[in-house]
Amino acid sequence: MPVLNRIASYAEEMKGWRRYLHQHPELAFDCHNTAAWIAARLREIGVDEIHEGIAKTGIVAIINGKGPGPVIGLRADMDALPIEETTGAPHASTVPGKMHACGHDGHVTMLLGAAKYLAETRNFAGKVALIFQPAEEDGGGGQVMVQEGMMDRFGISQVYGIHNSPNVPFGHFQTTPGPLMASVDTAFVYLTGKGGHGATPHECVDPVVAVVGMVQAIQTIIPRNVYALDEAVISVTQIHTGTASNIIPEEAMFCATIRCFKPDVRALLKKRFYEIVEGHAAAYGVTARIDYDWGYPATINHEDQAEFAAEVAREISGAEAVNARSNREMGSEDFSYMLEACPGAYLFLGTGPGAGLHHSAFDFNDEASPVGASFFVRLVERAQPLA
Structure with missing residues (x-):
């Protein structure tokens, strides 16, 4: 079953929305x-x-079906990124330093297209809860919506979301039961030593040497502490210290992004990170302060819902275009909080060649909007059919 004809007729309107x-x-x-x-x-x-x-600016809209039944949630994130756009497109961002570099404008458009069809046809039982979420990129809006009682308030019994995936063949769906995307934690480490002249290091306590030792040692955590089949990543992404070529600085800092799929591995990574930083601080004679930001949990699909979503995706794109056992992603998503609150699944929808996510030249492929909207519609009609 391809894109629904009625939704195909919305294509130009959806393009304008997006x-x-x-x-x-x-x-x-x-x-x-x-x-x-x-x-x-x-x-x-x-x-x-x-x-x-x-969650300050989030929306939940309800569409009633033609008979009694449960409530299914469909989610779209709607925030952008602090990136200066370089697409040169006629519809490029008009706001300096901000752009939709992750396709959330497309996610909103897909959900609005599905809403228009469902409000016209209402060929389902129960209700649909349309979830428009802020702060996916920064702030955990999904967590806040759950904490504010969204699931119980609207009686949502299962929830689904889609993310666009550039450079995956157009119209192809990818998902998997269990962990799909990683948890993400961020560690900021601030070191204080004793500064002085670079010619007299014996009179100083050098935080530069300490930060180098720590960063090297941290790279041993995964190969020497984590079981080889438990995927995990620690990447040190910033090191800042010093002001001149002949001065040993007083302070240094570094930060790291820390990602994995299992709660026990996540706890182990934090434990070993602290042990290495604190141990090296003592060895080098510096003091260390660690700000460890416990971020989004892993996005873990529920098995039955992931299999059902893949089955619906096959109706839209064909069996050959659906990978229901795709590889895990080391990226993260705050849809994870919704999946912790109730059963559901998250999928990726291929949008064809183009700049990658979070790139200044990224632009969502408008041809994908009717595909995603059709998927949402069939998901509702299949999950909550009329008697």
């Missing part, structure tokens, strides 16, 4: 204009309820 959103990006929880624009489209579409102000 390009408007692309021109007007907003960050984190400050998606006030984006949320107001989405709410206006939802009123035009004719949904039954619009609940605003969840």
